[in-house]
Amino acid sequence: xxxxxxxxxxxxxxxxxxxxxxxxxxxxxxxxxxxxxxxxxxxxxxxxxxxxxxxxxxxxxxxxxxxxxxxxxxxxxxxxxxxxxxxxxxxxxxxxxxxxxxxxxxxxxxxxxxxxxxxxxxxxxxxxxxxxxxxxxxxxxxxxxxxxxxxxxxxxxxxxxxxxxxxxxxxxxxxxxxxxxxxxxxxxxxxxxxxxxxxxxxxxxxxxxxxxxxxxxxxxxxxxxxxxxxxxxxxxxxxxxxxxxxxxxxxxxxxxxxxxxxxxxxxxxxxxxxxxxxxxxxxxxxxxxxxxxxxxxxxxxxxxxxxxxxxxxxxxxxxxxxxxxxxxxxxxx
Amino acid sequence: xxxxxxxxxxxxxxxxxxxxxxxxxxxxxxxxxxxxxxxxxxxxxxxxxxxxxxxxxxxxxxxxxxxxxxxxxxxxxxxxxxxxxxxxxxxxxxxxxxxxxxxxxxxxxxxxxxxxxxxxxxxxxxxxxxxxxxxxxxxxxxxxxxxxxxxxxxxxxxxxxxxxxxxxxxxxxxxxxxxxxxxxxxxxxxxxxxxxxxxxxxxxxxxxxxxxxxxxxxxxxxxxxxxxxxxxxxxxxxxxxxxxxxxxxxxxxxxxxxxxxxxxxx
Numbered sequence: 001x002x003x004x005x006x007x008x009x010x011x012x013x014x015x016x017x018x019x020x021x022x023x024x025x026x027x028x029x030x031x032x033x034x035x036x037x038x039x040x041x042x043x044x045x046x047x048x049x050x051x052x053x054x055x056x057x058x059x060x061x062x063x064x065x066x067x068x069x070x071x072x073x074x075x076x077x078x079x080x081x082x083x084x085x086x087x088x089x090x091x092x093x094x095x096x097x098x099x100x101x102x103x104x105x106x107x108x109x110x111x112x113x114x115x116x117x118x119x120x121x122x123x124x125x126x127x128x129x130x131x132x133x134x135x136x137x138x139x140x141x142x143x144x145x146x147x148x149x150x151x152x153x154x155x156x157x158x159x160x161x162x163x164x165x166x167x168x169x170x171x172x173x174x175x176x177x178x179x180x181x182x183x184x185x186x187x188x189x190x191x192x193x194x195x196x197x198x199x200x201x202x203x204x205x206x207x208x209x210x211x212x213x214x215x216x217x218x219x220x221x222x223x224x225x226x227x228x229x230x231x232x233x234x235x236x237x238x239x240x241x242x243x244x245x246x247x248x249x250x251x252x253x254x255x256x257x258x259x260x261x262x263x264x265x266x267x268x269x270x271x272x273x274x275x276x277x278x279x280x281x282x283x284x285x286x287x288x289x290x291x292x293x294x295x296x297x298x299x300x301x302x303x304x305x306x307x308x309x310x311x312x313x314x315x316x317x318x319x320x321x322x323x324x325x326x327x328x329x330x331x332x333x
Numbered sequence: 334x335x336x337x338x339x340x341x342x343x344x345x346x347x348x349x350x351x352x353x354x355x356x357x358x359x360x361x362x363x364x365x366x367x368x369x370x371x372x373x374x375x376x377x378x379x380x381x382x383x384x385x386x387x388x389x390x391x392x393x394x395x396x397x398x399x400x401x402x403x404x405x406x407x408x409x410x411x412x413x414x415x416x417x418x419x420x421x422x423x424x425x426x427x428x429x430x431x432x433x434x435x436x437x438x439x440x441x442x443x444x445x446x447x448x449x450x451x452x453x454x455x456x457x458x459x460x461x462x463x464x465x466x467x468x469x470x471x472x473x474x475x476x477x478x479x480x481x482x483x484x485x486x487x488x489x490x491x492x493x494x495x496x497x498x499x500x501x502x503x504x505x506x507x508x509x510x511x512x513x514x515x516x517x518x519x520x521x522x523x524x525x526x527x528x529x530x531x532x533x534x535x536x537x538x539x540x541x542x543x544x545x546x547x548x549x550x551x552x553x554x555x556x557x558x559x560x561x562x563x564x565x566x567x568x569x570x571x572x573x574x575x576x577x578x579x580x581x582x583x584x585x586x587x588x589x590x591x592x593x594x595x596x597x598x599x
Contacts (some may be wrong), residue, residue, distance in 0.1 A: 026597065028506065079432045081596045095595065103435035114430045118350035127346060130339050131434055131441075159353070 392468025
C-alpha cells in the first residue's frame with residue numbers, strides 16, 4: 001500500500017514538509033566471547049519518509065513500538081539530524097538553526113519530565129519563562145489562560161513531587177505551552193492517566209488547537225486519543241508511512257466484524273445461522289460473530305429470534321484497539 | 334534574561350529545593366565534613382611524622398592541600414551539573430529535553446544541578462589555607478592575593494573541563510568512566526601534595542594533560558616564596574591560564590560530541 005502525501009493546492013510550502021528522509025542508527029551489539037570489538041549493526045529507522053502537515057492541524061501519529069515515531073519527532077524538533085532528505089518546519093530546517101527553531105515549538109515527552117521535581121510548579125514555570133525569554137506581560141496573560149484551561153490554579157504552589165500523575169501531566173503541558181509555541185509535539189500524553197484526567201486533557205488539547213490554532217502532532221498508543229481528537233491519522237511501520245488520511249476511512253477499512261451477544265430465557269440450540277457466522281459461548285451467552293459486509297444484520301437477528309425468547313441482546317463493533325492490531329498484522333508490522 | 338542571571342536563579346531555586354529536606358541535607362553535609370577532615374588529618378599525620386616533604390614544610394603542605402580543597406570543591410559545589418549529573422542525563426535521555434530549549438546545552442547542564450553539601454569541604458580547605466599561610470608566614474601582598482584568586486578561578490574552569498571528559502565519553506557511549514576519574518578525582522588526591530613529590534611521568538601528566546601543577550602548584554609555590562620549577566615570578570601569573578585552555582579545548586570537544594549525538598541519536 002503505497003502512500004502519497006495528501007494532495008495540496010498550488011505550490012505553497014506546507015507548514016511541515018518532510019521529503020525522502022532516511023535515518024540510520026548504529027547499534028552496538030553485546031560483545032561476543034573472545035571478540036575484541038563489539039559488532040555494530042545498522043538500523044534503518046526511517047525509510048524514505050515524506051509527509052506534509054498544515055498549520056493548525058491536529059494529527060495523530062501511530063504505529064507499533066520501534067516504528068520510528070519518536071525518531072520522526074526528534075528530527076522535527078531539531079534534536080536529530082537525518083542522513084538523507086529535507087525537512088522544513090515553518091520554512092526552517094530544524095537541525096540547522098536549533099535555538100531559533102525550538103523557541104517556537106513545544107515538546108512533551110510523556111515519560112520524561114521537564115519540570116523540576118522538588119520545587120513548586122510556579123517556580124519551574126518562572127524558570128521556563130526565563131529560558132524562553134518570554135516578556136513578563138505575555139507570560140502573565142498566557143499563564144492565566146493556561147492555568148484556567150488546565151485547572152492548575154491551586155496547584156501552582158505545590159512541589160511537583162506531591163502531584164498525582166494527572167496533575168503532573170497537566171503541569172507539564174502548561175510548561176511546554178508557556179512560550180506560546182506554534183507547534184506542539186505530544187508523546188503519549190495520556191499514558192497512565194485515569195478516565196477523568198484523560199477526558200480533561202483531550203478537552204484541553206481540542207481547546208488549544210481550536211482557540212490558538214496550535215499545530216499538534218500527537219504520538220500515542222491510545223486509540224481513544226486519536227479517535228476523540230484528530231480527524232487525520234498517519235500510520236508508521238518499520239520506518240515507512242503506511243497510511244495517511246482520515247481516521248474514519250482507516251477504521252472503515254478494517255471494521256469488518258460485529259459481535260452479537262445474546263442470552264435466552266431458556267436453554268436453546270442455535271442453528272441455521274447464515275454462512276460465515278461464528279458462534280462461541282460465554283456461560284449462558286452466545287457470541288455470534290459476523291461480517292457486516294457479507295451478512296445483513298437482519299438475517300442474523302431473524303435466526304436468533306427464531307431460536308427462542310431472547311432475554312438480552314447487544315451488537316458491538318470491534319474495539320478500535322482490535323482494529324489497529326489487525327491492521328498492524330495485515331501490514332506485517 | 335542573560336545566561337549568568339539564569340544560572341543564579343536556577344541555583345537559588347535548586348538550593349531552596351534541597352533545603353526542603355533539612356535533616357538529610359544536614360547529615361550529608363556533616364558526612365562531607367568528616368570525609369574531608371579525614372583527608373586533612375592525613376596531612377597532619379604526614380607533617381607530624383616527617384616534618385617536611387622535599388623542601389616543603391608542614392605549613393606549605395597545609396597550603397597546597399587547602400588550595401586544592403577550596404578549588405576542587407567549589408567546582409563540585411557550583412558545577413554539579415557537569416561533575417555529577419550530566420552522564421545520567423545522557424543515559425536517561427534528559428539531554429533530549431535540553432536540546433528542545435533555546436539555550437546552549439552547557440548552560441542548561443550547569444543550571445541543572447548544584448551541590449551545596451560541599452560547603453563543608455570548602456570550609457576545611459579555607460581553614461587549611463589559613464593555617465598553612467600562618468605557619469609558613471605568607472606575606473599577603475596584592476600580587477599574592479591576585480595569584481591566589483587567579484589560581485582558584487582558573488582551577489575551577491580546569492576541573493570543570495576535566496569533568497567534561499566523562500560527559501563526552503558518555504555521549505560516545507563508552508561505559509567505563511574510570512579513565513576520566515583518574516584525571517579528576519585522581520588528580521585531586523595526587524595534587525593536594527606538591528607535584529615535585531612524584532616521579533617524572535606523573536609530574537608530566539599533571540603538568541601537560543591535567544595541569545594541576547601549572548594552575549595550582551606554580552602560583553602556590555610563588556606565594557610561599559619557593560618557585561616549584563625555578564621559574565621567574567611573572568611565569569606564576571601566566572601558568573594558571575593553562576586551566577582556561579583546558580576548559581576551552583574541552584568545550585570544543587564537548588560541542589563536537591553534542592553534534593555527534595544529534596547526528597547519531599541515542
